[in-house]
Amino acid sequence: MKFGVVVFPGSNCDQDAVDALTLMDQQVVKLWHKDHDLQGCDFIILPGGFSYGDYLRTGAVARFSPIMNEVIAHAKRGGYLMGICNGFQILAEARLVPGVLLRNTSQKYVCKNIYLKPQSTDALLTAGLDKPAYKIPIAHGDGRYFVDNDTLNELNDNGQVLFRYCDEFGNIGEDIHNPNGSVDHIAGVCNLEKNVFGMMPHPERAADSMLGNTDGRLILEQLLKGALV
Numbered sequence: 656m657k658f659g660v661v662v663f664p665g666s667n668c669d670q671d672a673v674d675a676l677t678l679m680d681q682q683v684v685k686l687w688h689k690d691h692d693l694q695g696c697d698f699i700i701l702p703g704g705f706s707y708g709d710y711l712r713t714g715a716v717a718r719f720s721p722i723m724n725e726v727i728a729h730a731k732r733g734g735y736l737m738g739i740c741n742g743f744q745i746l747a748e749a750r751l752v753p754g755v756l757l758r759n760t761s762q763k764y765v766c767k768n769i770y771l772k773p774q775s776t777d778a779l780l781t782a783g784l785d786k787p788a789y790k791i792p793i794a795h796g797d798g799r800y801f802v803d804n805d806t807l808n809e810l811n812d813n814g815q816v817l818f819r820y821c822d823e824f825g826n827i828g829e830d831i832h833n834p835n836g837s838v839d840h841i842a843g844v845c846n847l848e849k850n851v852f853g854m855m856p857h858p859e860r861a862a863d864s865m866l867g868n869t870d871g872r873l874i875l876e877q878l879l880k881g882a883l884v
């Protein structure tokens with residue numbers, strides 16, 4: 656599996672993604688946002704950061720970067736695509752996943768570890784995850800996922816909710832464990848076809864045992880297992 660990590664002006668988690676995938680013995684290249692060539696990559700990652708300084712709205716400018724034409728065509732062909740944090744915001748702006756990312760209810764940038772409970776049982780990112788809760792870092796100011804009620808029902812019915820925020824035991828529902836006020840505690844979703852994944856927390860920042868937390872690596876390993884089937 657060949658991974659491509661897109662670098663936008665203002666991306667700051669591109670190297671984290673490259674490092675995590677390299678640690679897992681994957682072939683990975685960086686793709687400059689002005690290019691038009693996906694270099695034969697099977698799996699594209701839009702990394703975290705502050706593309707274009709988060710001007711207008713997070714992800715709103717990056718969504719029109721030249722390489723996004725090829726990224727969108729790749730996704731429409733059924734190719735794998737994952738957006739992490741700012742990457743999720745870009746996916747939402749490009750309408751590749753449902754919903755929008757709004758300012759955190761606290762109006763503050765939040766940087767801390769949270770717990771995630773895997774939800775969808777048939778999306779390759781979550782299907783084999785069996786821990787009740789995964790400890791993963793977040794770092795964002797605009798992470799409040801929102802969809803209207805009808806769309807929320809569709810996401811639930813179609814198994815498109817990937818993760819919900821929870822406590823360390825996997826209990827969902829307490830607002831205190833919802834770090835940004837996301838609707839229905841949602842931390843990540845996928846498209847209906849289940850080849851495009853978006854999540855606010857950063858699994859790539861919890862993938863190296865030297866950093867004391869490898870729960871993110873478990874999620875990325877599940878992704879690899881699923882994508883290689």
Ligand SMILES: NC(=O)CC[C@H](N)C(=O)O
Nearest residue numbers: 703704740741795796797
């Ligand atoms: N870590 C990130 O990707 C930051 C996301 C985004 N720019 C925000 O603050 O909401």
